Structures are given as structure tokens and as C-alpha cells.
Amino acid sequence: MTVLDLLHDDPRKKTGAALRHPEKAGRPDAPILRKPPWIRVKAPGSKAWTETSGLLKGAGLATVCQEAACPNIGECWEKKHATFMIMGEVCTRACAFCNVATGLPAPLDPTEPERVAEATRALGLTHVVVTSVDRDDLDDGGADHFARTISAIRAACPGTTIEVLTPDFLRKAGALERVIEAGPDVFNHNLETVPSLYVSVRPGARYFHSLRLLQRAKELNPATFTKSGIMVGLGESRIEVMQVMDDMRSAEVDFITIGQYLQPSRKHHPIAGFVTPEEFESYKTLAYAKGFSYVASSPLTRSSHHAGEDFAKLREARSRQALANAGGR
Template sequence: MNDMSAAPRPEPRRKPDWIRVKAPVSKGYHETRALMRELNLNTVCEEAACPNIGECWTKKHATVMILGDTCTRACAFCNVKTGMPGAVDPLEPEHVAAAAARLGLEHIVVTSVDRDDLPDGGAGQFVRVIEALRRETPATTIEILTPDFRGKMRAAVEAICAARPDVYNHNLETVPRLYPTIRPGARYYASLRLLEEVKAHDPLIFTKSGVMLGLGEARLEVHQVMDDMRSADVDFLTMGQYLQPTPKHAKVEEFVPPKTFEAYGAVARAKGFLQVASSPLTRSSYHAGEDFAQMRSAREARLNKLKGKS
């Protein structure tokens, strides 16, 4: 009699050539890593096992992850560890600003773990980091990538918008049908409302969101997510290939070809997004500051438009 319980597990899908990257070995990579350790800073580049870490750190670009390295949620796609986080580091804002100054950053991306254990969800630390950056490196443009602040969203968004980041990013991650399995601790329409709230508080703050492809989504579902984002007046869109960080995470259903990403990008631009990044290796903060001249022009045009309405 065959023992069905001993059946081998299916092999994971083999990565195609277009998703492969070289291991990081450059001097710039090691210098960036050493600085992050010296200042006791976490980065999403490391914690989320980003495939672009070698390229970005060689250029001394890094996405700083505040509020610790432990998340209060356990999303099926994310490699950040889950558990009970430690206390918030009061020196963290100054350390982030020091890193931005020493790296000479023109643009910085600041994200965080989910901190459902904190009364404000961690919004106050985002505010303190923005304020420290404005003091230390006033020419640096600031992009934040926040969680959804479940149950605390309105107060959190109001406080952060008052600190005036240049870009407010919050990722929808996937299509609504897949939320129960991929993002069970979040709600699709709550995330959309957060992006709408940012614009309601300050129309001059650019909003940004992103989705992962390859989780089993259908083409028309992706188009609907784009429409939902534009209805919320989202300005910038990122689309990239989901990669399974460990065997316990959600599996890759498809490696989406580069031509499909190009087609999605063309659709997104036709729908009116000001900036679109769509490729297998695109991540939320990949090349985030490279088109900021274009963003400043768009901001000026928006300001003039608003003045004309007043």
C-alpha cells in the first residue's frame, strides 16, 4: 500500500532569466551596509530580501525601515519577521537623517513594519523622521511608504500630511479577490480610502501605490485596480513580479513576461498616471527618485491648476 503522506512536494517554479540578478559584491554595497549597521537602522532592502539590493546599495540608495524589524502582521507575501515588536527607538529619526546626509541622498524612501500595538500605529515616528530630515537635509525629497494604520487611519494620515512629505506611498499589493489569502490583515477598500484621505488633506502631496503580479490575478482584475487607483487620484504606480521568499510563503503562480509588464505600463499611462514603473524587477522604491524633475514639474502644474480654481 502506497503511503500518500510521503509524496514529494512539488518543485518550486524555476526563475526565468529575466528575473535573475547578481549577488551584491561592490564596494558601495558594503559601505552602505556598514553605515546602516553603524546607525542601527533597518532597511526593507534586507528584511524583505529585495532582489535589487546590490544595484541600489552600490549607488548608495536605500529604503530605511523605521519602527523596528518585527511586524505585528503575517502577510503571505512578506519576508519581514512577525511577532511582538520592541520599544520605539527615540534616536531613530536623527539616525535616519544622519544616514541621508552621509549618503548625500537627493531622495529618500522611508517605510515601516505594521505596528498595530502602538496607539497611533507608528504615525508619530513617521512625523518625527520627516521633521529630522527637513532639519538635517532640507534639499532631500522625502517619500514615505506607510502601512494602513488599521483602526487609526484618519488621525495618522492627518498627522503625517501636516509634516508634508513629498510623496505618500501605500501599496494595494494585489487584487481584491486575493486579499483573504495574500493580505489577510488588511482590507482593499480601506487602503483605497487611505490614499483618498491623503489627497483630501493636501492635494499637492503626490500619492503612489503598487501591486505585485504573479499571484494568480487576471488581466481585467489588474485593470480594475488601476481604475480604482485613478478614482482615488493616485499619481504614481509601480508593478513588479512577486517572488516567493521562503517555502512557507504564498507560491508564485506565474512568472509574468517583460512584454506583459510593458503592456500593463502602457495601459496605466493611458489611464492618466503621472509616473509608471512596470517590469519584473520593479519594487516600490526602485529608482524612486530618478524622475523627480518630472515630478516637480507636475507639482507646479497642479499648483497652478488649483490656484486657477480658487
């Protein structure tokens, strides 16, 4: 049995889907397609994985690795890498692709930023990724909590680079400014899919608002690396994916991630098809041709997978470009 079997095919997950996602209970069951050989990964269980799990459990912290049923959890936790998910485990949105529970979240925990910082130090992370659920119930969408978490990590781990993967802060004036003011090294916000699929896949969001958020982040601090990702296999066309790439470049996004959508349960959006590794390589070639500084494109690519290594390569690419520009003067 693979980790994907454990995370996606566990019958207990199917039985609990309506309870975990009451808003999806009315959707017809969508058969879960059998995964091709290039999707399968080994189940976790190493000593290092157990140690990471124990540390996170002891700190009372949530991770997107668990909540989103990430297929790379075995690999990442074995390396003692984890993506922290702040502001609780309940989201105010009901995206059709997402495994995170939907409902009314609990109040924010004021001690969470310091606990994330301590866990970052304990894990010895040189690059940390912090994401969150959507918190439409908060006046600032949780922007101040993000900023406090960034500040706490800076204080506890001054040598650690920080990447944030934020919600869209829809209709939350000043929220993005608060996050960028805190000085993350990477600002990430995922477009998730092509515009034509937003109504069925990401109904609570607006494509052009998300695009503008990325553009505005770069305007607020041009030194901040911006990053965004999409899933494929949801029913998009190749032309639509290319258009999203162009839109991202128009917004000066530095780094794009492209990965295969995997259906968490029968109540979630069905998989329209599996994109082959060769197609992912083709997307990578196209993205570099369009001007991205760094591209991660593979079936198992996720926003925070290999984030530290990718950030180092992204920074190197910017340095090379700066040298090339200086030499051309």
C-alpha cells in the same frame, strides 16, 4: 550565483522559515519556481555596496532592502541608495507574501528619527524613502514616529525630498493626518494585490480601507504626490489589474508601480506565474492611458527602486500638466 539565489534560494532561509515566520509554519510547502532569465541580477559586493552596508550597520538602522529580501539591493546600495525601515524589524501582520518577521515588536527607539536623518546626510541622499513594519500594537500605528522622522530629515537635509511608504493605519484615528501634516513630498501606500486575493495574500488588511487612505491623503494635501503599487504573478487576472488601476485613479493616485512577485520561501504564497517583460510594458501603456502621471512597470520594479529618479520625472509631469492646463484657459 545571483543575488536572488542568495536571498531566496539559500537553504538556511528555508530551514529558518518557520522560526522567522511562526505564523506560516502551518502552511504547506509551495515549490519555488525557477526564475526566468529576465529576473536574474548579479550578486552585490562592490566597494560602494560594502561602504553602504557598513554605514547602515554602524548606525543600527534596518532597511527594507535587507528585511524584504529585495532583488535590487546590489544595484541600489552600489549607488548608496537605501530605503529605511523604521520602528523595528518585527511586524504585527502576517502577510503571505512578505519576508519580514512577524511577532510582538519592541518599544519604539526615540533616537531613531535622528539616526535616520544622519544616515540620509551621510549617504548624500537627495531623495529618501522611509517605510516601516505594521505596528498595530501602537495607539497611532506609528504615525507620530513617521512625522518625527520626516521632521528630523528636514532639519538635517533641507534639500532632500522625502517619500514615506506607510502601513494602512487600520482603526487608528488621526494617524494619516499626523503623517500628512509633517509634509512628505510623496505619500505611498501599496495596495499590493487585487481585492479577490486579499484573504490569502494580505489577510490583515482591507482593500477599500487602503484605497480610501490614498484618497484621503490627497484630500488632506492636494500638493502631495500619492503613489501605490501592486505585485503580479500571484494569481490575479488582467481584468482585475485593470480594475485596480481604475480604483487608484478614482482615488487620484498619481504614480503606480507594478512588479513581479517573488516567493521568499516555501512557506510563503506560491508564485502563480511569471509575467513577461512584454506584459509589463502593456500594463504601463494601459496605466498611462488611464491617466497616471507616472508609471513604473517591469519584472524588478519595487516601490522604492529608482525612487529619486522617478520622483523627478513625476514632478516634471505635473509641471507639464499645469502648463498645459494654463494654456487651455
